[in-house]
Amino acid sequence: MPGRAKSEQPATPGAGDSLVALEDVVVRFGRVDALRSVNLRISAGERVGFIGANGSGKSTLLRVLNGLVEPIAGSVRRERGLRQAMVFQRPFMLRTSALNNVALGLWLRGFPWEDAKHFAHGALERVRLDGVEHRSARTLSGGQQQRLALARAWAVKPAMLLLDEPTSSLDPQAKREVEALMGEFADSGMTLAFASHNLGQVKRLASRVVYLEHGRVLADLPVKEFFDGPLAQVSREADLFVKGELG
Template identity: 40%
Template sequence: MEVVRLRQVSKRYGRREILADVDLQVNAGELVALVGANGSGKSTVLKLMVGLSRPSAGSVQRNAGVVSYVPDVFASHDRLSASAYLRHMGRIRGLSTRTAQARAHELLDRLALSGGADTPMRKLSKGNAQKVALAQALLRQPELLVLDEPWAGLDATAHTTLRELLTETAAQGAAVAFTEHSAQVVRSTATRVCEIEHGRLTALTHQASLTEISMVPGAEIDWSRYPDVVEVRPHEAGVTLMVPTGRHDATLLTALQHGWSVTTVRQVRSE
């Protein structure tokens, strides 16, 4: 189901053209990554999606009741704790105090907010303020979730948690769109990638399929240093690697040469 659609959208500020003839549709269940250089117009597209900006030409249609947005810079509240801020935001969005409090603590626990939920907002680092920003966007299940560089400033553990949260949100029927510079994050999260160059949508591609390789360790290997490995998932029996299909043979060969035992190999995402 189409959740948001930009039809031949252009955006100007005075004589400066930011976007030109952008046509983009995001459907329920999709995770769409917008990539491109700084100043290419990615953030402007996100603001148009959620209604924070209006097109100079063209149209934007949203079929979403609950819309959540995480900006690239989060203006945190000086006087409130993280928990109090999220409880307040939950009430604004129609949740009961108890439900808002429980959901806030659940999200902050998953994101591992340093200092805990009662930490005053003014004392939060940039990375921890970002965790609160992400939590406020997910207090209610959104139908459209839009995030501008949401991984910026997050620690490694929160990187993984955020990817899980976005995947879960899409699986529950939301359309998710985000900007990101890291190719590894894009490959491991997005189901579709849109490239914007000089204000124009120049590429619209589906993600290549990924192959999941589960193995029992042999000689020590730091798989995170291998460029073809998108994700490393340690577990009790060993490790599971996510590798782009078509480039997984080299990973398997490396594993076998170092005495690793391969238990399963399966494709997990189709074109």
């Protein structure tokens, strides 16, 4: 039986300059182990792509990284004061304007309302949505809503941005727009950790690939080494997944 989860602590100085480190993390939902003894470190400036079949643990791992799910065993250590934001596959849109969807998040963080609106305008411009600020967020297209979610995340200036299948339900043009923004954010120094079934997207955006299978990390390799290496040595399922024969 796994032991009790250790309390979350700031990352230890000198521990590889990790923004976040997981040690022997276990997450269980009912009788199912969603994550099994996961060890993972993410350092500043990395672009980490999580891949694996449905149910492999990608989404759960992202939620642990963001503090939305607590492990029942193991430890999670974050750099002191680490600022993070997360974008989901289908982001929730408040029943108000696109501008207010961004400004409200800043206001809740303590910004005066006028300042929050000012910074929200800048965030919408950053994701190329400056023409829709007064439209209801719920009337925007799927691609526009995902860019609005990116604006909400970018507005809080996170050191690490977590994304769970951010383009899976979008049309090709919207996918390209969201990918372009992810690349721009990473180029500016933001750390990315994202889950994706789109292996082309992982090749384009990730510098490192973490492959999960049944809640375990079976491979953690530089992107070129992962895709060019003999995946059958990782696992048969990994080989089938990359060949597109396992969803």
